[in-house]
Amino acid sequence: MPACTRRAQKYGRCWKHGGFSMCGEPGCNKRAKSRGRCWTHGGGTGCHVPNCNRIAVSRGTCWAHGGGARCRVEGCCKAGPTRNAGLCTTHLAAVLSREENK
Template sequence: MPPNVPPTSRQLPTTSGNTTPPGLVSARTHPINMPTPRVPARPANRTCRFTGCFHYVVDKGLCVRHGGGKRCTAEGCSSRAKHIGRCWKHGGSMECKSHGCSNRAKSRGYCWSHGGGAKCKTEACDKIAISNGMCWAHGGGTHAC
């Protein structure tokens, strides 16, 4: 090896078996090689305060599962209230605004059949999106080969 050239970590002799020379970081303890703890996707102040739960807070620091949010007022029902103090099973959903339709409204006050739901992302398409923001014709939904 030429003089005045620092040796690489592969060329450095070790004094006793698995020890790392002073000033160098062991490959096993290098930050890149250490397992990273799983980080919750939501900020800590918006996660449920129930021990071990990382669901999103709805009300009083709790997720729906652990008592957050208002409950259905129907006797014996513990589901979350959607509208007028009732869950969708007990009449808490809104009816479609379309004249003569008694279906539940999906969004903007209309049921799926009358235009409720998200519109397809594809330009000039007025169909309802099935999945990934697109209608069936433009790639939404599951297509069998």
């Protein structure tokens, strides 16, 4: 796509303009993550912990084995993604609610 400024990923196209592969599992219409499969059908990187068959979310481990960022509120063990300022959805909602009521 000549007007697209996104970095090309596959077939000279970005993901938005068709630069991706589909899952190789018959009947699946999801995008492949790796090894020609979507996450549901075994694509993605597996957790490095022995006998764990989950997908790694960060640092080579799944959520159960310490992968992924946790909420920055002390004592909270829920996911705290960067896009939510490091807060889980519960604590983010509380902060936004306080901001609205100012």
